[in-house]
Amino acid sequence: MHATRSASHTFRLSARGFSTVTRRQAPSGLRINPDRLWETLHKTCEWGAAHRYGEKPTETGMARLTLTDDDARVRSWFAAEVKKLGCTLSVDQMGNMFARQQGSLKSSAPMIAMGSHLDTQPRGGRYDGILGVIAALEVLRTMKESGFETNYDVGIVNWTNEEGARFPKSMCSSGVWAGAIPIEKAWDLRDIHNPHVTLRSELERHGYLGDIPCASDEQFGYPLGAHFELHIEQGPILEETGRSIGVVQGAQGYRWFTIIVHGKDAHTGTTPLSTRKDPVLAASKMIAASNEIASRHNALVSTGIFRVPSNASTNTLATNVTFTLDIRHPNDSVVSAVQEDIFEAFATIASQDGKGVSFDWTLDTDSPAAKFDQNCVASVQAAADHLVGPEKSMLMTSGAGHDTVYTSKHCPSAMIFVPCREGVSHHPTEYCSPQDCALGTQALLEAVVHYDQFRTKSENS
Amino acid sequence: MHATRSASHTFRLSARGFSTVTRRQAPSGLRINPDRLWETLHKTCEWGAAHRYGEKPTETGMARLTLTDDDARVRSWFAAEVKKLGCTLSVDQMGNMFARQQGSLKSSAPMIAMGSHLDTQPRGGRYDGILGVIAALEVLRTMKESGFETNYDVGIVNWTNEEGARFPKSMCSSGVWAGAIPIEKAWDLRDIHNPHVTLRSELERHGYLGDIPCASDEQFGYPLGAHFELHIEQGPILEETGRSIGVVQGAQGYRWFTIIVHGKDAHTGTTPLSTRKDPVLAASKMIAASNEIASRHNALVSTGIFRVPSNASTNTLATNVTFTLDIRHPNDSVVSAVQEDIFEAFATIASQDGKGVSFDWTLDTDSPAAKFDQNCVASVQAAADHLVGPEKSMLMTSGAGHDTVYTSKHCPSAMIFVPCREGVSHHPTEYCSPQDCALGTQALLEAVVHYDQFRTKSENS
Numbered sequence: 001m002h003a004t005r006s007a008s009h010t011f012r013l014s015a016r017g018f019s020t021v022t023r024r025q026a027p028s029g030l031r032i033n034p035d036r037l038w039e040t041l042h043k044t045c046e047w048g049a050a051h052r053y054g055e056k057p058t059e060t061g062m063a064r065l066t067l068t069d070d071d072a073r074v075r076s077w078f079a080a081e082v083k084k085l086g087c088t089l090s091v092d093q094m095g096n097m098f099a100r101q102q103g104s105l106k107s108s109a110p111m112i113a114m115g116s117h118l119d120t121q122p123r124g125g126r127y128d129g130i131l132g133v134i135a136a137l138e139v140l141r142t143m144k145e146s147g148f149e150t151n152y153d154v155g156i157v158n159w160t161n162e163e164g165a166r167f168p169k170s171m172c173s174s175g176v177w178a179g180a181i182p183i184e185k186a187w188d189l190r191d192i193h194n195p196h197v198t199l200r201s202e203l204e205r206h207g208y209l210g211d212i213p214c215a216s217d218e219q220f221g222y223p224l225g226a227h228f229e230l231h232i233e234q235g236p237i238l239e240e241t242g243r244s245i246g247v248v249q250g251a252q253g254y255r256w257f258t259i260i261v262h263g264k265d266a267h268t269g270t271t272p273l274s275t276r277k278d279p280v281l282a283a284s285k286m287i288a289a290s291n292e293i294a295s296r297h298n299a300l301v302s303t304g305i306f307r308v309p310s311n312a313s314t315n316t317l318a319t320n321v322t323f324t325l326d327i328r329h330p331n332d333s334v335v336s337a338v339q340e341d342i343f344e345a346f347a348t349i350a351s352q353d354g355k356g357v358s359f360d361w362t363l364d365t366d367s368p369a370a371k372f373d374q375n376c377v378a379s380v381q382a383a384a385d386h387l388v389g390p391e392k393s394m395l396m397t398s399g400a401g402h403d404t405v406y407t408s409k410h411c412p413s414a415m416i417f418v419p420c421r422e423g424v425s426h427h428p429t430e431y432c433s434p435q436d437c438a439l440g441t442q443a444l445l446e447a448v449v450h451y452d453q454f455r456t457k458s459e460n461s
Numbered sequence: 462m463h464a465t466r467s468a469s470h471t472f473r474l475s476a477r478g479f480s481t482v483t484r485r486q487a488p489s490g491l492r493i494n495p496d497r498l499w500e501t502l503h504k505t506c507e508w509g510a511a512h513r514y515g516e517k518p519t520e521t522g523m524a525r526l527t528l529t530d531d532d533a534r535v536r537s538w539f540a541a542e543v544k545k546l547g548c549t550l551s552v553d554q555m556g557n558m559f560a561r562q563q564g565s566l567k568s569s570a571p572m573i574a575m576g577s578h579l580d581t582q583p584r585g586g587r588y589d590g591i592l593g594v595i596a597a598l599e600v601l602r603t604m605k606e607s608g609f610e611t612n613y614d615v616g617i618v619n620w621t622n623e624e625g626a627r628f629p630k631s632m633c634s635s636g637v638w639a640g641a642i643p644i645e646k647a648w649d650l651r652d653i654h655n656p657h658v659t660l661r662s663e664l665e666r667h668g669y670l671g672d673i674p675c676a677s678d679e680q681f682g683y684p685l686g687a688h689f690e691l692h693i694e695q696g697p698i699l700e701e702t703g704r705s706i707g708v709v710q711g712a713q714g715y716r717w718f719t720i721i722v723h724g725k726d727a728h729t730g731t732t733p734l735s736t737r738k739d740p741v742l743a744a745s746k747m748i749a750a751s752n753e754i755a756s757r758h759n760a761l762v763s764t765g766i767f768r769v770p771s772n773a774s775t776n777t778l779a780t781n782v783t784f785t786l787d788i789r790h791p792n793d794s795v796v797s798a799v800q801e802d803i804f805e806a807f808a809t810i811a812s813q814d815g816k817g818v819s820f821d822w823t824l825d826t827d828s829p830a831a832k833f834d835q836n837c838v839a840s841v842q843a844a845a846d847h848l849v850g851p852e853k854s855m856l857m858t859s860g861a862g863h864d865t866v867y868t869s870k871h872c873p874s875a876m877i878f879v880p881c882r883e884g885v886s887h888h889p890t891e892y893c894s895p896q897d898c899a900l901g902t903q904a905l906l907e908a909v910v911h912y913d914q915f916r917t918k919s920e921n922s
């Protein structure tokens with residue numbers, strides 16, 4: 001089964017590829033093609049390229065929102081490429097694309113999937129999601145050209161509308177697949193700029209409203225035997241600690257809140273501090289307090305949005321303030337404790353200063369923490385150990401949401417992180433070096449091969 | 462000179478008028494007509510009525526922006542009314558309207574003016590500015606019908622674009638008159654919704670680009686012998702302390718700043734607190750700190766505007782934050798001290814949390830404190846003492862800017878405040894009761910008569 005082996009003890013990828021010398025020969029004996037990976041990734045980014053920030057051809061961001069014409073173009077290309085490799089392609093009722101390469105066992109058991117997404121934010125980059133799918137394709141291409149076969153079927157999933165940027169529900173179609181989001185609700189999501197366009201109408205327009213129910217169910221859905229996802233970290237930790245591979249063992253829980261502080265508009269020059277109901281002051285103190293509470297719990301609390309009414313002026317106290325809170329921690333119980341402390345502090349703050357303010361809050365999103373499958377994580381860990389060694393890899397918890405968070409509820413799952421420059425993502429300048437893209441792809445290949453071997457042993461012992 | 466005197470010792474206005482029984486007979490012997498005042502005020506508010514909030518005919522706000530068609534209508538009406546009274550009307554190059562009633566001395570000395578403005582905010586009320594002009598008209602009507610003559614000439618000023626809501630420069634034309642704003646700059650102000658329209662082009666369109674230079678200069682401008690302005694308080698102090706008349710002895714100094722805090726956008730889920738440059742957090746701490754500093758100095762500090770970029774989202778730290786600061790105190794030296802303490806605190810805060818942020822600030826407006834003329838203030842005080850007594854009046858410092866702040870630099874000036882409901886102004890529901898409107902108008906009359914007598918004695922002794 002193992003075809004061409006690298007001749008050298010340490011294997012170094014080509015100029016465009018690994019600069020890091022891996023510690024030892026890749027256990028699969030396979031070697032992905034870094035140049036092909038890089039070229040394929042950037043070639044497909046011509047569909048949706050936007051927001052140029054530099055002179056080089058690849059120095060643009062992306063605006064490839066789900067189920068737009070550009071997304072349809074990259075989907076067609078993807079379908080053609082996997083068919084060239086001899087894969088079967090299935091599309092479910094959410095337009096999720098499942099490419100499947102038969103393994104040597106010719107087992108009907110669910111395939112080991114490498115999944116991510118080809119859609120982007122409106123001002124997104126070239127790596128978030130895209131790298132995971134293109135890397136998966138490179139893994140299949142590498143296997144194919146080497147005549148390498150896994151034991152179990154292996155394949156790729158392109159999940160629809162992961163970003164939730166056009167139809168506002170992130171990880172939308174893995175959520176439907178996992179039974180967490182009703183398909184009618186997902187189908188009825190409206191284009192944020194055109195309420196006449198639904199996700200379903202766009203699936204139909206592009207021919208991606210498949211026949212297969214979007215579900216993990218063995219009976220009638222498209223179950224998966226495992227799910228591995230290569231993704232840029234979207235944070236600064238790998239880069240700042242000089243590591244190349246993050247072995248992702250789970251995802252933080254998070255809760256998103258909208259808080260509205262109700263005050264009273266009044267003239268700044270004529271209203272004594274003692275008679276004010278100043279929502280900007282109260283909200284400011286709330287945000288400062290939430291940060292202190294987060295630090296105490298070693299959690300993350302963030303405010304991304306802070307709005308005063310559009311008629312605000314320098315010499316008028318605002319009527320109200322709306323701000324968001326995003327609380328995160330790998331432990332759901334800590335998320336709850338932080339939430340409790342924060343709203344207790346907010347109540348105290350609301351009663352202070354002038355005549356006090358009132359506030360309402362709503363829980364907008366509640367995403368419990370996920371713990372990935374220990375065998376999948378072990379396969380990623382083994383890949384990382386082989387490729388870069390323990391000094392250059394680290395166990396991590398994903399701070400962001402990913403399709404893998406949903407798949408992990410229904411099949412063994414894990415993720416691989418690679419560094420992105422300055423931790424920047426969801427931005428045109430998002431960047432992952434050719435070396436890191438290649439290392440991550442090699443790690444994806446090794447993890448899948450390792451897991452396939454583990455699965456063979458465990459299911460046949 | 463004194464005509465009809467009130468027969469009763471204490472004089473009570475009609476149903477619509479004073480509910481407060483004044484302590485003794487008005488020293489002028491005159492009595493304004495509260496019903497006529499109220500009806501005139503609300504009749505003229507039909508030009509520009511907007512933002513209905515209740516069922517009664519008068520329960521709307523106003524949108525009578527300067528030099529709009531509705532403002533031109535009320536100006537025409539005003540011109541006709543003062544001419545009916547036998548006044549001469551002069552218009553200067555900023556469209557300021559000077560109505561002048563000759564006094565018994567037939568002196569060419571500058572008139573004693575009662576001034577305010579007929580323009581409003583886009584979501585303004587029926588009293589801010591309007592009351593001051595309509596009350597002044599009621600004073601002249603009362604004098605006329607009683608055959609009462611002041612010694613010196615007396616009159617009314619309708620100042621153009623006091624609000625600065627359409628052409629963004631508040632107290633614009635009293636500022637030009639006072640030499641604080643160059644006329645070319647004022648003329649070139651652009652309509653905030655249509656940059657092709659200038660203040661000058663609107664003066665021309667409506668026929669209010671007068672010949673008289675807009676200046677306080679005796680040689681070629683339109684000098685004033687004194688300036689009295691009746692105005693709603695625009696704050697809650699009179700109402701909360703149960704007083705009817707504020708004797709305004711000056712105006713606070715204030716400085717307006719715009720602060721931009723520069724951070725770095727980053728994913729809230731993947732960016733540790735220690736590596737953040739979070740401008741929302743820093744700005745929040747700055748606002749909380751500015752409030753503490755203000756309290757320590759017994760000053761006012763307010764933030765009315767707080768903006769994050771429009772692409773802000775719950776799970777992204779903002780790139781930058783823009784917020785305003787409005788620092789006020791009756792003493793300019795305290796304003797300076799507060800400013801110094803605030804920016805020292807801001808520098809400390811900017812260096813804290815994560816990797817810190819940077820910030821810039823600009824001084825947008827610097828309005829020094831004003832101290833009104835002691836003889837004018839004494840005339841207002843005498844009026845208040847006679848009408849409501851010391852328990853129902855109080856010395857005040859204006860928190861807001863007014864045309865009188867500019868006139869006070871070039872002629873003896875003072876103001877009279879009356880309560881407005883819940884301190885609300887610049888809002889459709891702004892309200893001053895018929896009783897308080899009438900009391901304020903009577904006080905304006907008494908103050909002018911008192912000052913005219915004082916002036917006669919002092920200039921002829």
